[in-house]
Amino acid sequence: MKRLSEERTKILFEKLAKYIGPNIKQLIERPDAIYCFREQKDRVYYVSEPILKMATTIHPDNLISVGTCFGKFTKSGKFKLHITALNYLAPYAQCKIWIKSSAEQQFLYGNNVSKAGLGRISENCEKYQGVVVFSMSDLPLGFGVAARSTTECKSADPLAVVCFHQSDIGEYIRSEEDLL
């Protein structure tokens, strides 16, 4: 468990800013406890200080996971968010998409969201902005990237892709062993 280097912190926050914008501050400064980002085996964990202290008693080789895994740094140095980060992305999300119950399954199997499946979209959503995908009953299903801005969505044809799939809660089953 080590602290993220400045360079990596920057990459991580730039990625998070795409989804939650200025709400990152809320992740860093929380009223309940001190939370921090730690790195192990290229994976980034979001941990509270007391849990981190307890984790130091475990040998790093034997430590599988601490706190919440936010994602991992790829070999080329990019940061990839994991579905486990959804718990923190969903409440702070800037741009949201609600999908119809008929399109839910399609999305949960790893497909993009088309205009036909789009139930609702938050206003002022920009093109290629990170979006969090909700079901119509406000259950966070995953996240992705907006393929069109909100205005463009209105005039798009029903088969056009509205949101590129990045991660969904189906991954908890599909790629169980890769998540950690």
Next chain:
Amino acid sequence: MDVVNEILGNSSKESNKYKPVTVKKHLELEYDLGTLLAVDPNDFNIDLYSKNPNEYFLNLARDNTQLLLNKLWELPTERVEEAVMVKLPPPKTALPRMKPVPKPRPLTKWQKFAKEKGIQKKKKPKLSWDDQLKKWVPLYGFKKAKAEKEKNWVLEVPQNADPNEDQFNKKLVAKTENVSKNDLQRLRNIAKNKNIKVPRFGTSNPEVSSAKDLKAAITIAKASTASLGKFQDKLHKEVEAKGVSAITPGASRKRKMTPLEPENKLNMNIVESILNKKPRLDVDKAVAKQLQTNTFVENSQQKQGTSKGSQKIKNKTNKKPKGSKGHRAGKKGGGRKRR
């Protein structure tokens, strides 16, 4: 008769001087004639030993040697230049070797790699037919060099090469470069096998150095300014070479001290810097935004228009006209707008 008696007496005297050839033993000895070894399994006579140990051992050794020699004489003999020869059978006893088993020669870096990859050495023929010269040319040696000289009497100048460059000299340099590289690698292998640390040197000829070497060279060269490369611009996607801190000016292999400021404060600074980035002008974004405001304004105008009852503005929207629109006058005004 006296003479005969005398001779007989002499010979018996003579034979009395020596011990008999035949030796009686309770148990047969075990022989390994290949190593001239005889093992006596008979009991050790403690009485005789305690009386005179030296004499007892001497006699025992003589008897056993006699038996061994008897056994040797049983083997087929032959005479070579007036000497009687015996061919010993192969030895049965395994003897431990005096010196430790020699270690196998350590593999060179290439051999190790080839073994891992399963690359096998191909045997090249010593002579090969040269179609151009119409003769057999050896793989190496002075005849090969002669043939090369004969063959390469003229060299082509590559398309984008300097026309004044000496191509023959270039070839020669490349060859010597290759030879010295091989020699360097040989020395490096020796050093590696003897666990000697070889000091690093810069990069050699850029034409033969690897991408890794070049990357290291860039990193070092950039740091080799008066300000230790502090003001050197970074290229797009430039990656710094690893493991060159020992020869990079100003770089230290030590881990940097964690800053004293609390972590969340540092993180906050980074977040601020990211959020306060001046957005660059994105044409697509600007157009989209303008479109949005336009439609908003239009919509509001349309609303005003419908309240006044003008039909012209209503048709301007790019919405599909619905057939039943004219009849549904009841819902005009209040309620949420549905899309």
